[in-house]
Amino acid sequence: MNPIEDLPLILEADQLVPLLGHEELLIVDLCNPRLYSQTHVPGAVNVAPQSMVSGIQPAAGKLPSVEQLEQMLSNIGYSENKHIVVYDDEGGGWAGRFIWTLDVIGHKKCSYLNGGAHVLLKEKKPTESTINHPEPTQVNIQIDDSFIASKDFIIDSLKDSDTVIWDARSAAEYHGEKVFSQRGGHIPGAVNLEWTLAMDHDRNLRIRSDIANVLEQLGITQNKNVITHCQSHHRSGFTYLVGKSLGLSIKAYDGSWSEWGNLPDTPIES
Template sequence: MPIEDPMVSADWLKSHLESPDIRVIDASWIPPWSEASAPGAAKRLYSQAHIPGAVYFDIDDIADEDSSLPHMLPSPEKFSSRVRKLGLGDGHRLVVYDRSGFMASARVWWMFRVMGHSDIKVLDGGWQAWEASGGPVDDMPPIPGERHFTVRFQNQLLKNFTQVQQASSDEQTTILDARPEGRFSGKDPEPREGLSSGHIPGSFSTPATTLVDSSGCLKSKQELEDILGSHLSAPHLVTSCGSGVSAALILLALHRLGRDDAALYDGSWTDWASQPNPDIATA
């Protein structure tokens, strides 16, 4: 069966916003090294204005609190419990957006897919596209009714350090890195203090910014084919980035091109470069 596009437009969402099975998620997130970063800053933006009916999903809160790494995927039990309370569950068609184009929303899209909920789309262009389209805005938080969420864990969409370490020398696996080229090559520093820059041996630089057009939307299939086409025939695809957020944007692009089986290295470079004596390539 053909793979559905992972994105929806602002106009599509406007015309379906009142559909009884549609639920909208605001996944706005501000990277901790950003000048705009402050405790609760992203949620305050949500409180000031959001798409009507949208619930707020915090990737730093719905996460594995026992891990020293940022916003790691939580256990299925925790994920299910949290999204049930947000009124998100079985039978719902989910649409997720954020205020950083769709970087954090791409991660939330991936999280739901790992947990077995494939009926989820990302708002192309994010909050900026919604505002530009004249979509309605609300500042009142919804009061969702709890909804049952059935987890069907898709472990093939998730990779850890040991698996990626093995994959880095496996000719059957291609690893795509979403960080800027300067960090990939080791020329520029990492934003997280104490981390060396460079890349996983054998990986390919695929900056997330190259996958987005000038309007802030995911590039067309033809444009993405020009960027990713040489990797599409790889038996196995894994994406990585700084901490597992922008890597999900590569997953969106691959999905648009018909590869819905690519996995994400959760923890990504933060995990890799934090290992004892990590194997780091440069140039």
């Protein structure tokens, strides 16, 4: 029996430790490079979050070109046969963004190390300081846009009672009190739950065990089509991951508020 085959999406450190070194496991570290150079999961390869975004203003967080993604994946020794475990040092934003990216390219076998580096450091799990450089691989991917909500898709969904938009920004951004684009506020009808409120700060930033109930009170439920966003689809990487872990029908708006709030005619509430 292959122990890699049945790994859950939300993976605890104690589940990962016995599998370290398995040839079918690829561990992706999205932590600050300085932290990675000091300590990380044994065998993990560090990835710069900037390699996952286009960087083109104003909506710099949009999905990059296929060529850019293929280069990033080649650099980490990607193979469609490997089970990818992802973590970061901030509670899941960039890790969730990476898992969304894997969904977009059709990679099915992935897990999030619940709590990430906070669990490694505070619960004294095995680590190393070796800088890992995998042998580059040949990568050819195709984009599945069913996980992507475009601006036009959202506009078409605004009057759909079966769709709910999860805004992962701060309450101040949601209400237009703090503005990082030309216009402030939120998408009409969107509900707000800041991404960090889905974390358990007493359990080293693991996903809250009661998060399904919290979301249900906001109308984010199994019978809805969910779209999540933030300013640049970084924070909403985590909320996408949370929704995916709950089995929600969820897409991410990678243009996020940096696109919506910089357009002159998109509808806005505050």
